[in-house]
Every structure is written in C-alpha cells, then in structure tokens.
Amino acid sequence: xxxxxxxxxxxxxxxxxxxxxxxxxxxxxxxxxxxxxxxxxxxxxxxxxxxxxxxxxxxxxxxxxxxxxxxxxxxxxxxxxxxxxxxxxxxxxxxxxxxxxxxxxxxxxxxxxxxxxxxxxxxxxxxxxxxxxxxxxxxxxxxxxxxxxxxxxxxxxxxxxxxxxxxxxxxxxxxxxxxxxxxxxxxxxxxxxxxxxxxxxxxxxxxxxxxxxxxxxxxxxxxxxxxxxxxxxxxxxxxxxxxxxxxxxxxxxxxxxxxxxxxxxxxxxxxxxxxxxxxxxxxxxxxxxxxxxxxxxxxxxxxxxxxxxxxxxxxxxxxxxxxxxxxxxxxxxxxxxxxxxxxxxxxxxxxxxxxxxxxxxxxxxxxxxxxxxxxxxxxxxxxxxxx
Amino acid sequence: xxxxxxxxxxxxxxxxxxxxxxxxxxxxxxxxxxxxxxxxxxxxxxxxxxxxxxxxxxxxxxxxxxxxxxxxxxxxxxxx
Numbered sequence: 001x002x003x004x005x006x007x008x009x010x011x012x013x014x015x016x017x018x019x020x021x022x023x024x025x026x027x028x029x030x031x032x033x034x035x036x037x038x039x040x041x042x043x044x045x046x047x048x049x050x051x052x053x054x055x056x057x058x059x060x061x062x063x064x065x066x067x068x069x070x071x072x073x074x075x076x077x078x079x080x081x082x083x084x085x086x087x088x089x090x091x092x093x094x095x096x097x098x099x100x101x102x103x104x105x106x107x108x109x110x111x112x113x114x115x116x117x118x119x120x121x122x123x124x125x126x127x128x129x130x131x132x133x134x135x136x137x138x139x140x141x142x143x144x145x146x147x148x149x150x151x152x153x154x155x156x157x158x159x160x161x162x163x164x165x166x167x168x169x170x171x172x173x174x175x176x177x178x179x180x181x182x183x184x185x186x187x188x189x190x191x192x193x194x195x196x197x198x199x200x201x202x203x204x205x206x207x208x209x210x211x212x213x214x215x216x217x218x219x220x221x222x223x224x225x226x227x228x229x230x231x232x233x234x235x236x237x238x239x240x241x242x243x244x245x246x247x248x249x250x251x252x253x254x255x256x257x258x259x260x261x262x263x264x265x266x267x268x269x270x271x272x273x274x275x276x277x278x279x280x281x282x283x284x285x286x287x288x289x290x291x292x293x294x295x296x297x298x299x300x301x302x303x304x305x306x307x308x309x310x311x312x313x314x315x316x317x318x319x320x321x322x323x324x325x326x327x328x329x330x331x332x333x334x335x336x337x338x339x340x341x342x343x344x345x346x347x348x349x350x351x352x353x354x355x356x357x358x359x360x361x362x363x364x365x366x367x368x369x370x371x372x373x374x375x376x377x378x379x380x381x382x383x384x385x386x387x
Numbered sequence: 388x389x390x391x392x393x394x395x396x397x398x399x400x401x402x403x404x405x406x407x408x409x410x411x412x413x414x415x416x417x418x419x420x421x422x423x424x425x426x427x428x429x430x431x432x433x434x435x436x437x438x439x440x441x442x443x444x445x446x447x448x449x450x451x452x453x454x455x456x457x458x459x460x461x462x463x464x465x466x467x
Contacts, residue, residue, distance in 0.1 A: 067397055083388055098390040103400050107407035117437040117460070118394045120401060133434060133453060134393060140457035142391055153458055160457065182450040 045083060045096075048076030059124050066124040071099040073127060074134045077171035082142065088211040089219050090331040090354055095142035097134070128175045132168065136183070139163050144215070146222030152235045158197035159218070162210070165198075200246040206345070207249035208337035212352055213304050214245050217267050220302060220356075225266060225363045237264035252340045261300060266363065269302040270295050280316045289323045296326060301357045303327065309334045309349035317353060330354040401430060408436075410443045421447035423455040 015022070040047040052073040059069050079096035086094055102110070102118060110116065119137065121130045139160050148156055161183060168176045184195070204210040218238070225234065244262040248271055251258035261270040272292060274280070279287055292303060305321075307313040321329060332353040338345040396404050405411040413419045419428040422444045426432075434448040435456060446456050 070395075070397075079388065079390070094388050096388045096390040098392050100392045100394050102394050102396050102404070104403035104407045107404050111408060111436075111443075112438045112441065116394050117435055117456075118396050118404075119435050120398060120433050121395045122398050129448075133448070134395070136453060137457065137460075138391075138393065141393075141460065148461060149464075156461060157454060157458065183454070 043080075045076050045080035048072045049080060052076050056124075067101060067121075069124055070121055070127060070130055071101070074131055075099055077131070078135050078138050078167065081167045081171055082138075085143075085211065085215075087331075087333065089216050091219055091223065092215075095145065097138045097142070099134070128172065128178060131172055132164075132175050132179055132182075135167055136160065136164055139167065144218055144222060147218045148222075150221065150225060150230050150234045151218075151238060152230075154194050154197060155235065155238055158194045158201065159215075161194065162198050162201040162205075166205075197242065200242050203249045204242075204245050206338040208335045208350055208352075209245050209249060209304075212333060212335070212354070213269070213271070214242070216354065217241060217269055217302065221266055224360060233265055237266045240264055241267045241269075250340055252343070261295060261298075263298060263300065268300045269304065270300045271304045271306055274305060274307040274313060274317055274320065280312060285316075285320050285323055288320045292324055292327070296357060296359075299359075299361070301360055303355040303357075305353040305355060307351050309351040314351055317351070321353065321355070324355065326358050327355040328358060330356050398430075401433070405436075408443050414445075419445050421445055421449075421452055423447075423452040423459075424449060 040050075049072075052069060055063075055065055055069040055072060059066055075097060082094045082096055086092055111118070117137075119134060121134075140156075143163055144159065151159070164183070165176070165179065168179050184198070201210055201214070204214055221234075221238070241262055241264060244259065247258055248260065260273070262268065270292075272288065274288060295303070305317055307317050321327075332351070334349065334351050336347050337350040339348045339350075402411060405414055410419060414428055414430060414433070417427045417429070420426065421428055422439075424447060426447050426449070428445040428447055432447050432449075433445060434453060435446040437444050437446075446452050
C-alpha cells in the first residue's frame with residue numbers, strides 16, 4: 001500500500017501555533033549556554049573537574065585515556081581548592097599545580113639539568129593514592145611559601161596535614177579515611193607535636209578562626225620578615241599564637257578572663273568582639289574606639305573584629321570602623337562558628353572584619369640590610385623597622 | 388592563577404625512564420634504597436625520584452617518607 005502523506009501543511013500549522021515556544025526555547029537555551037560558558041571561563045578548575053568526571057566514565061568503559069584523566073582530576077580538584085582559599089586569607093596569592101608528564105626521552109635531557117623531582121603515578125585504578133600523594137606535595141610546595149621557611153618542622157608539617165585534610169574532605173571525601181590511616185601518626189603525642197597541633201587547628205577551625213585568623217597571621221608573618229634564618233623566637237611566637245587562638249576557640253561566650261590580645265615579638269594581633277546588645281543599643285562606639293586605640297599604642301598590628309552576623313551588629317561595626325585612625329580595612333566575611341554557650345557548642349552566624357595598622361614592624365636580616373639598604377636612614381636593624 | 392609544574396611519570400613508562408637514567412638494574416636487583424628510610428626500592432613502591440650530587444635518589448611510598456620528602460624539599464629550597 002502506498003500512502004502519500006504531505007506533512008508540510010501540518011508542520012506549518014504547528015509552527016504557526018507553537019513557533020513562538022520553539023523560538024523562546026532556542027533563545028533561552030542560547031543564553032543558558034552563554035552563562036554556562038562564562039561560568040566555566042571564569043572557573044576553569046570546575047571545567048577540569050567536570051571533564052575529569054566524564055573521562056573517568058570513559059576510562060571505565062575501556063578508553064585508553066588514563067593519563068589525561070589522572071592529570072585533569074588532580075589539577076582540577078587541587079587547583080579549585082587552593083584558588084578558593086583566596087577569599088579567606090587577605091594577601092594570599094594562590095599557586096596552583098600543573099601536571100607535566102615526562103617520559104624516557106626527557107630522562108637524559110632534563111632530569112639532572114633542571115634539578116627536578118619526578119613523582120610516579122599509578123594506574124587510574126589507584127587514582128585516590130595518586131591524588132593524595134600529589135596533593136600533599138603541592139600543598140607543601142605552594143601554600144604559605146614565604147612563611148614556611150620560618151616555621152618549625154612540626155608546625156609546617158601540621159599545617160600541611162590540616163590543609164590536606166580540608167582539601168580531601170572537600171574534593172574527594174572517599175580518600176579521607178586512607179589519608180588519616182596513612183598520614184596521621186598516632187604514636188606521636190605530647191605538647192607541640194604534630195598530632196597536638198593538628199588537634200588545636202581542628203578546634204580553631206570549628207570556631208571559624210583557622211583560615212581567617214591563624215593562616216592570615218602566618219601570611220602576614222611571611223610578609224614582614226625578610227631573609228632571616230629560622231629562629232626559635234619565631235617558632236615560639238607561632239606556638240603561642242596557636243595556643244592563644246585555641247583558647248579563644250573554646251572560650252565560653254561572655255567570659256572576660258580569656259585573653260583576646262596576643263602580643264608576641266613578630267605576631268601581634270587582637271580579637272575585638274562586638275556582641276553585647278547593651279553596648280550596641282546604647283551606641284557606645286567610644287568604648288570600642290578607646291579600647292582599640294589603647295591596643296594601637298601597645299603596637300598591636302592586626303585586628304579581628306568579630307560580631308554576630310546580624311544587621312544591627314554589622315551596622316554598629318560599620319559606625320565604629322570609620323572612627324579608628326591608623327587602621328585599614330583589609331577584608332570582611334561571614335561564616336558559621338561553633339561557640340561555647342554555657343558549656344555547649346552551638347552554631348552561630350558570625351561576621352568578621354580584618355583591620356590592619358598602618359604602622360607595621362618589619363624585620364630584615366642585618367646582612368641583607370647592609371647589602372641592599374646601605375646609606376639609608378633605617379636604623380635599629382636587629383629589632384625590626386617600621387614600615 | 389600562577390601554577391607550579393609537577394613532573395610526573397606514569398608507571399607504564401617507569402622502566403624505560405629508569406633505564407635511561409641507568410638505574411633500572413639497581414632497582415630490579417634490589418640495590419636501590421629509599422633516601423629516607425633505606426628500605427629497598429622496587430618498581431611498585433617507588434614514589435619519587437630526584438637528582439642529588441649527580442646521583443639518582445629514590446623515595447619509597449611510605450607516608451613517613453612522603454612527608455620527609457616535603458621537609459627535605461623545604462630545607463633544600465631555603466638552604467637550611
């Protein structure tokens with residue numbers, strides 16, 4: 001049987017009836033595609049992660065693209081994590097990782113010439129191990145590069161382990177157990193041991209002060225000490241800073257006995273809590289400006305203004321800050337902190353403003369000064385110099 | 388974002404790479420040792436290689452040695 005059916009009038013009729021829907025869908029789809037393209041253009045690490053996920057599926061069904069998958073999976077996830085630390089720490093310049101495959105042709109030409117390090121990557125079936133090992137080397141090489149040289153071995157290693165733990169929790173939760181099992185040596189205990197320090201970071205982090213205050217302080221430290229050798233003074237300063245922040249993190253809400261100012265030789269910071277309703281309602285700005293003025297006289301350099309993340313508190317903070325002279329606002333952020341309320345830790349939306357004195361002490365190595373700042377008016381080299 | 392290169396070799400190309408560096412026999416005969424723990428290096432426990440004083444140094448894949456490698460790189464970088 002031969003049926004001659006002319007569909008043209010039916011199609012034309014459909015277009016006439018529903019054409020505007022097709023056109024609208026097309027335009028909508030076009031704009032969505034543009035938005036997605038812009039998003040990935042601005043976040044290339046997210047695109048790498050997406051491609052790695054697709055590649056993993058292709059590897060599993062037999063495509064021979066293991067090296068591409070290993071590379072994109074590590075680069076995408078590690079770089080995304082490192083890049084996203086930027087808003088948490090003022091002045092932090094993220095340094096990412098670029099996996100460069102070498103082969104036997106490179107062995108003779110570049111191994112000895114470039115004084116390089118070559119990591120061995122296993123089959124993609126062991127990608128979790130590849131990921132952890134590459135990430136640990138990357139964190140150690142790229143996070144806090146200026147400060148790292150002044151930290152003790154246990155301080156540097158504990159910071160790497162804690163940041164590694166955060167990285168794996170966010171980017172590959174399935175490797176966290178392996179990471180803990182392999183990299184945390186439970187036998188090493190005692191004050192200022194790696195385990196002790198990591199536990200203190202964990203306590204700080206719950207109170208929301210690990211990255212925004214502690215890592216911020218370490219970043220500031222790296223920018224104010226130049227070409228000095230590692231000294232016990234700096235190491236002690238950092239240890240006391242860690243204890244100071246850990247004590248702040250467990251402090252009971254409303255108590256006045258926990259120190260809120262840390263005045264070391266190199267690290268000098270103060271936490272100013274603007275939370276008392278009675279002070280805010282009665283507009284006692286002077287109370288805070290006088291207090292901060294007093295701290296400025298004591299050469300406190302960095303100020304962390306912490307308040308509940310409520311409209312009235314933030315408005316009050318905004319009124320206080322312009323009244324402070326010699327201080328610059330560096331950054332502000334909101335986060336959820338666990339605070340000790342009557343012995344129980346409860347979540348609290350918290351607002352943080354980082355202020356920094358314009359009067360920063362910087363420390364140079366005496367030999368460095370002699371070589372580069374000869375005949376300058378700078379004096380008192382050993383004790384540090386004003387900006 | 389600034390990026391630092393991390394050189395890697397896939398295990399399928401490892402033998403050829405070590406052969407070019409004239410250390411494959413040492414690895415296969417159990418003569419290569421980890422720089423940090425002195426354990427015997429084999430093809431399946433090798434984590435990293437790097438040059439030092441014109442020699443090839445090996446690091447095994449024990450976590451303690453991976454951490455030691457990080458400390459070693461830090462010391463080397465800052466001349467301590």
